[in-house]
Ligand code: NAD
């Protein structure tokens with residue numbers, strides 16, 4: 001039975017995953033899609049059997065007939081589309097990165113709250129099976145209280161062939177990928193109060209930074225390092241795996257290559273593989289990310305049905321986005337930035 005009708009805006013590279021995720025949910029149907037590009041509309045509409053197709057989001061909202069909208073466009077259009085959804089009182093999911101600036105992101109949260117609609121940022125990396133496994137270990141108390149952590153994503157994968165816009169922006173790795181890693185750091189270690197960052201551009205063919213090293217002071221006293229690179233040539237390419245290291249009062253945790261998890265505590269050492277499921281429509285190496293798309297979309301529907309705020313709501317995600325802004329500010333000024341000055 002279809003309980004929720006959705007509409008999707010932006011039928012590009014990543015939206016295909018989102019369409020598969022929606023298709024897998026028995027109580028959801030995407031009844032309308034929108035893209036400026038008629039060819040993308042045709043491809044996605046034909047693949048997923050959606051007949052209501054629009055080149056204008058305004059026209060799609062004017063005709064209505066859906067309970068939520070999934071915004072899968074690139075960052076420049078996010079504010080206008082979320083505000084459009086709010087003006088029609090339609091609950092909205094918005095892809096990361098939240099917005100071009102923190103000011104835009106705050107305005108989007110205010111618009112959603114004024115309209116009384118839920119707004120969720122599609123911040124899916126914390127929904128990856130291996131990251132959920134790390135969180136479960138922390139919550140079990142098996143290693144005690146963490147005092148230090150590292151969230152690391154280092155790769156030489158060619159992301160530019162699928163997403164050419166990534167090579168063109170003045171900002172690259174922190175805004176596109178580091179944003180996920182910073183959200184994982186918040187998810188595992190709590191909110192941060194101070195950020196110190198350094199960036200580099202190694203690849204001369206792109207406009208933005210492709211290496212960043214960030215030091216976070218968390219409010220609960222944990223110190224963490226979040227390091228990201230697309231300039232790292234390893235013998236075995238780990239894309240898109242996030243590695244995690246945690247030192248805690250009673251033991252340690254290491255999440256490494258091929259989703260190998262080692263937990264060491266007072267009761268000994270356990271080793272396991274916490275690999276993501278390969279969904280029928282997914283393909284390696286993207287399956288880790290693809291499964292997390294399906295999981296965050298399921299979470300959205302559950303929270304919509306319960307009338308409860310999603311975990312990565314707009315208000316919550318302002319704190320992740322502020323870390324992005326703080327990292328760029330810190331790298332530019334060579335100074336530590338206090339998050340309280342931004343939020
Ligand atoms: P893309 O350029 O391939 O697709 C975007 C599509 O949106 C294009 O077809 C474009 O024509 C359309 N579009 C743009 N503005 C529009 C508007 N106002 N109205 C209608 N259509 C519009 O981009 P992509 O690679 O699919 O990325 C989309 C978003 O997804 C980005 O914000 C990106 O950062 C994000 N992304 C997220 C993940 C993740 O794991 N969460 C992974 C990849 C990309």
Ligand code: 89V
Pocket residue numbers: 159163176177180240289
């Ligand atoms: O997940 C993302 O946001 C992607 C990629 C993994 C390529 O960085 O843009």
